[in-house]
Amino acid sequence: MIAMAGLRTPALYGLCVLWLFQATADSDPCAGQEWEQVRQLLWVVAGDGRDGHGRLRSLKDSEPLPPMRPSACVHGAVCLHLLHMLRTERQERIRELSGIGGEVVTVLMDSAFSKIGAGRWPLFALLHLAQVQLEGEEALSSDGADQRRWQPLVTDDHVRFRNWVHGHLVHGQTPPLVDSVHFLARADPREPAQPSSLCSAAKAVGYLASALVLAQEKDEQIRKEAEHLVVSAEGHIKHCENVEPESFSLLPLLRTEWPIWWLVHSVLSHLFPWQATVRPAAAPSPPLGLETSPKVQAPVQDVRQPQPGPAQMSASPRETPQCTGLENRPPSLCSLPKAVFVQYDGAVYLVDTPQLEKQGMPGASLMQLFRDGRPLRRRAAAAALCEDGLGRRQNEEAPGFSESRIFGRRLLAVQDPDLQGAAYSASWAPPTVGLYVEETSASDPYNAEWLQAYITAFGRLGLEPHVISNSEEAQAGVLYFWRINQMFGGGRLAGAPGVGLAVAQHLGALTTRGAAPWPRPETMQLYQDKIALRELFARVGVPAPKSWVVATVADLENLLKEGQLKDADFPLVLKHPYAASSRGMRSCASMAEARQVLAQWLQEHQVPCLLQRRLAISRDMRVTYVGGEIIQGYWRVKADSGDLSSGSAAGSRLDFAIPREAIAPFVRSFAEATGGQAAKTFLADVCLTEDMSGQNGEG
Incomplete structure (x- = not known):
């Protein structure tokens, strides 16, 4: 066995990484078609890291992954092994993470983060997905809180900054540089001379959040500054192996509450962007078994930005989407330009439905495909991608289509030997619900949580919302949910009179287009006033x-x-x-x-x-109602009856045993009095108190 150059351990047996030949200075063990296909698969799974739970669900439902085989491509083998582990059941995965954890940490310690990024290996995105997976599982288990975490959140400032950064990442936004720099100045109160101060997840996140801004600049000198910040963050992570060895193992690193792996991936993705490559017409048979999994190749050229190449069909200037019925209530019918079809294999073509909206299609759910004006036969999910026992496509002579979700993306697989000579169109069902994301306030942690909760609820209800960030994109007849607080306009009106009125006027642009914002915009006139x-x-x-x-x-x-x-x-x-x-x-x-x-x-x-x-109260009640009917409520019980505030920051506790039946008549009368004719649909959160001073009519 030949020892790995630059690694402190002779081999990573658990990762199936072995030296099969003497590596030379000019050899690249990760070169070759087989590892390129693995890399493409990894990026399809990882993406930008958003919607981690959705990506994990799609991964579990996908076809078999390429097998793990001995290889000297260390970073590729680590990524592939992590990908396999993400599909295993929890107990088996925990055992495996514990077993290979030392080897994975060794790879992280002995490899510069930028080198991993330059190799276009989404290792940190996979660590982020593993972190999301553990967090979701342990939130539902009784032993989750007892697990050891690396660098737990210890101050309110840490919690706020963590939520702030996470909120930006969730919505694909970049945290403003000035706030990240200010946090760096106060992130760690320890003296710089103390050895322990070199180990700080807070500092690392501050450096990475700053690097994320610089990494998106075009100036190469500024991008180099981003790389230097990554090195600084890397140092604050790796030094913890010496300062906190008991928590510097893979499972505690994955259980950290800091979105650190997601941040590393986001920064490296900008510094070293990955571009999918088009598969050559006569590609050699890959030794990693990718030929047995059609879904591996399907997204590589069309799920991200389609690249021109021999597999992509040319479109004439006349082939632009022609949509009818959009002003009326549908179904809407649009012609499909050839540019949206990407050849997958032989007579099978793929259409990435999110890309259709970029072509001018309506943002709604596809109902039916038409070929030369006639409905195209719909087959079972992914049927067009299936093979018979001899490896042949089934029914290639009969045009048809099927839908499939591949790693969270909705794809259409169209099987048509004469697609070039046919005219295709599609009918669309209109959206019934939507989500308005007001960009200046969406990154606020509270707003981000609400917006994500909306998306989760839509998914559970089987709805596909029309997500917009501009009122001009609003469609008539659609009910748009929204969440905007005092951070509207970047917070310039926070704490000033008129913030609610400004939001109400802003939302009025949706109603002028025939849309229905919810909650009703006029209720914002009472917001924080x-x-x-x-x-x-x-x-x-x-x-x-x-x-x-x-x-x-x-x-x-x-x-x-x-x-x-x-x-x-x-x-x-x-x-x-x-x-x-x-x-x-x-x-x-x-x-x-x-x-x-x-x-x-x-x-x-x-x-x-x-x-x-001032009322003499020891508790107050928060009640949420819709149309006069109580949805939920709780008491906020003061830590001491003499406390001025009953807020959670003052140490109060929650008691959900509220007298629903006793307060129901008051809530209904309150809704009617304050909501008028709209009381049936009025939603509000009110605070009720019980006056212990004996003064009637004042509580």
Whole structure:
């Protein structure tokens, strides 16, 4: 056995990686058609790392993978072995990850991250998928919380930054550079001279988030700076082998809460972009068994950006999509240009349906294909890709089509020996639901979680949403869900009056196109505006604590002189009228204290202050309802009855045992009073309190 150059262990038996020949300086063990096909398969599975659970489901449902065989291509063999493990059952996978974990860590330690990226091996994307897989499984198991994690989140700042970065990655966005740089400055409080400070996942994520911005620049010098940042992040990861050896093994590294492997993959994908290659017409028989799996070759030239080549059909300038019936309710009918068909094998062609929208097709679900105006026979899923026992395509002389999902992408397989001479068209069902992603606020962690929850719900309900990020893309008659908070417009209106009104006006562009945004845009006029809510409650007779609005200390004095505010009204709570999460809350026990505190408060926040009688409560209830019917609710129980806030940040606990039947009449009457004619479809989240001070009508 010949030792591997540059590796500290003689061989990776568990990964089937062996030296079969003496490697020379000019030899590349990863060269050759067989490893190129494996690389293409890996990229189809990995993609950009988004929708990890969907990719894992598609991987489990796919056809057999290429077998693992002895090879000197270390990075390729590691990737292929990880790919196989992603398909195994949990217990077997945990055993295997534990068994080969040392070898995988050795490869990570002895290989520069940039070298792995330059080889176009999506190793870090596979680690990310393994991380997603473990996270999903252990979230449902009782022992998940007891598992050892590498570099756990230890501060609120870490949690916020982690969620912020993850939210950007989920939506395919790039975290702004300035925020990543600011986080780097505060990521690790340890002294730089301390050896332990060199091991920091927080620092590594900060470096990688910064590198992700620079890696997308065209200037080569700036891209080199991104590579240097990757090296810095790599150092903060690898140094942990010496500082924290007990947690520096594969399973704890995969259980980390930091999206570190996804970030590495994202950066390297920009620095070393992978391009699928077109399979030669007369390719040698690959020794890795890829010929037995048609799905391996199917996506390599059309699932990503189609590349011109001998397998792609040319399209005449006249072959542009001609769609009819789009203004009316469908089915809509569109002619299909030859450019959307990519030859797969012989008389079988593939159409990647997401690419159709880029060709101007309607963003909806395909119903039927037509050949020369006649419906094309629909076959069982992937039937056009199947072979008989002799390796021949079945019924090649009979045109037909079938649908299949290959690694999360919806493909049409069309079998037609004379496709060049036929005119193809397709009918489409219109979308009924959609998702509006407002780009300036979508990366906010809370918005990102909501948007992802919408996507998950659509999938579970079997719906294909029309996802848009511009109101001009909205289609009439479609119900568009949305989630926008104070980060609208990049947060420039956060904490200022009018943020809700600005969002409502922005969403109005959807309604002008005949679409139906949900929740209703006009409800946003009450968003983070306690003054508007106070006026609404007073108008419709909803009981609420006695309150006043003051813009100066003189306003406070006038309230006292006019008898509107009395000593008996104390203690008071000072509230920010345009903020949430108890921001700006203060308490005053007397008029003298109120004068002093109010002056400081107004100077700090630069908005009018809402004064409100402080209720003696030990808990309050949050209730969500739709159309007056309670959906869910819970008590927020204060850690101490004297605490000013009942928010979770103040240490409160949740109690889901709410008196549904007792509060149901009030919730229905509240919905009717505040929602008017729209109460049947009105959705809201309200806070109910029980006043323990004995003052009736004020709780």
